[in-house]
Amino acid sequence: MQRHRVAVIGAGFGGLFAIRALRNAPVDITLINGTAYHLFQPLLYQVATGVLSEGEIAPPIREVLKRQDNVDVKLGWAQHVDTENKVISVHGPSIDYTVEYDTLIVAAGASQSYFGNDQFSEFAPGMKSIDDALELRARIFGAFEIADLQTDPEAQERWLTFVVVGAGPTGVEMAGQIAELAHRNLPGQYKHIDPRKARIILIDAVGAVLNTFGDHLSTRALRQLHLMGVEVELNTKVVDVDLTGIEVESERGHQRIPSMTKVWAAGVQAPALARQVAESAGAETDRAGRIMVNPDLTVPGHPEIFALGDMMNLAGPDGRPLPGVAQVAIQGGNYAAKVIEKRLRNKPAPDPFKYFDKGSMATISRFSAVASVGKFRLSGFFAWIMWLVVHVFYLVGFKNRFTTVVHWAVSFLGRGRSERVATEQQAFARRAMKEYGDPYQLVRAAEEAEALKAADPVPTEKHPSEPTTYAEKATAAK
Structure with a gap:
């Protein structure tokens, strides 16, 4: 018999802690994340100012979960969730694929908000x-x-x-x-x-x-x-x-x-995936794009879908939405895992999620x-x-x-900074990626060309207008 399938979108605090809490549960977990590392976002500013290296705040996901056998880690960006058929469409490097689920945890974090600019x-x-x-x-x-x-x-x-x-x-x-x-x-x-x-x-x-x-x-x-x-x-x-x-x-x-x-x-806002999931599930979102969830962190009408951390809007005891901080995501991940385990064991659901505020901190110098x-x-x-x-x-x-x-x-x-190395590539890569688009598009084009060549091996003469340089190929692929 096939075990219960849990799909987790996002390897931030919410997703990672939910996965860890399910380490002994009779489930098969598929983790979908756009990077191969877990990011400790509160210390990003120290990477930007040369205090820490990126490796110190971004351990590889596979290394973090290497002792948890019920997890399959997949690199890619979730593009669409079909809540009716329980299928996630994922855009991966040089390949697109789908993931089926019985329970879905959406914890894809937040993106920067420029307030429409x-x-x-x-x-x-x-x-x-x-x-x-x-x-x-x-x-x-x-x-x-x-x-x-x-x-x-x-x-x-x-x-x-x-x-x-x-x-x-x-x-x-x-x-x-x-x-x-x-x-x-x-x-x-x-x-x-x-x-x-x-x-x-x-x-x-x-x-x-x-x-x-x-x-x-x-x-x-x-x-x-x-x-x-x-x-x-x-x-x-x-x-x-x-x-x-x-x-x-x-x-x-x-x-x-x-x-x-x-x-x-x-400012911050929920990623586009939050609105897509909400539309597919018939749920509402707030102005920042966060999904309005039930007290048990599930999407209304879809008890099999949990939204955590920056993806959700849930009122706290004071009536205001819970803040987008790490502790909300961590506690939400642990709570979602507890709900899933109780369901699998046919036990009563736990009490509604209650956030325990451990406080807020900020360094100045x-x-x-x-x-x-x-x-x-x-x-x-x-x-x-x-x-x-x-x-x-x-x-x-x-x-x-x-x-x-x-x-x-x-x-x-002391007076030193351990990480002061900065390259032109770091400074200008954003502009290059914006100009050339998906860097894996060339790989896809090459694979398609190989397939066509295999189907029709007769060599053809290169047309004078065919792109030859990397920039030309990138533009053509785009």
Whole structure:
């Protein structure tokens, strides 16, 4: 007899913890993920600023699950879920395939939201993937190098101005690390510029930094940012972003900030898959595209489909949607696995999902952080130590924890940055991929050509207009 088939879309916190919780269940699990690694997203900004390498926050999925025999890991991007026939259509590298399921867990995370201005992404990368972090690393460290070559003071200032959009945890942590680079790590290494003269500007449309942490911690964070030399512009809306600057509107009116390096950390939205699943299942979504789920995290009308983490909208005790943080996804993954196991054993369903808030934390600089845990509000060194312990605990794998602590020691106790290598490929790959499209399309075209050749082996003369260079072939394939 065929065992119960569980398909999991996404290897983030929700998907991974659900899979681990089902390790002893009588199920066969198929994991579909667009990358071959699990990403510890809260530390992406440290990859972007040279503190950590990408391998330390992104362990290979197959290595993480190598002792779990009931999992089949498949690389690919889920494109469509047929909820009636219980079939997932997946677009994989050079091959498309389908996966059938009895139970589906949708935990594909979130994508960056530019609030309808997706053209901003070319000039202000977000912070949602390893590709984003490596591109930003190349842009940030490259900006100091290029500034050192400039003879025009205005051009030099433009290269030494860094703008971070979004004053939530990611934006605050990013601005703080760039300030640490400029004021602590890089001075004395350049002949023609003083990195300490760099401008780091943090912009947000709301009136507070870390506004979900409460007034007390928000004020502490703002004070620390000012002490670090970060210019904080609140109640300021971004209206345009281009190659050489960013335009904003505030109480002072319209203003242009010349800057070659911009970082977008302002908003998130559910991926397109969430809306597709909701439409197929007849469910509703919120403005951010998240699926409105039942109290047991299932999609209304489809008890076999669970939506977790950033894919779901579920009201908490205060009536507001649960936040898109790792703990919501982790607890949701464990809960979904418990529901599945009880169903297979014909036992009563557990109580509705109840999120246990373990608090929120954000670093501002070395030895300085803020933490909101229950009724406690901590800031400064003790909050920073708590942040270190919590993040090390949730890193997957002993090797990752060990090397991360070593690199933190180098960066926070010393003045070095372990990962400063940045390449042109990292800086410009996004543009190339956008121009050429699917890089595996050439592979597909070659396979089709081989099939045609096998069917009709008579050689044909090359037509003068047939593409020959890689660029021509890529354009033709696209």
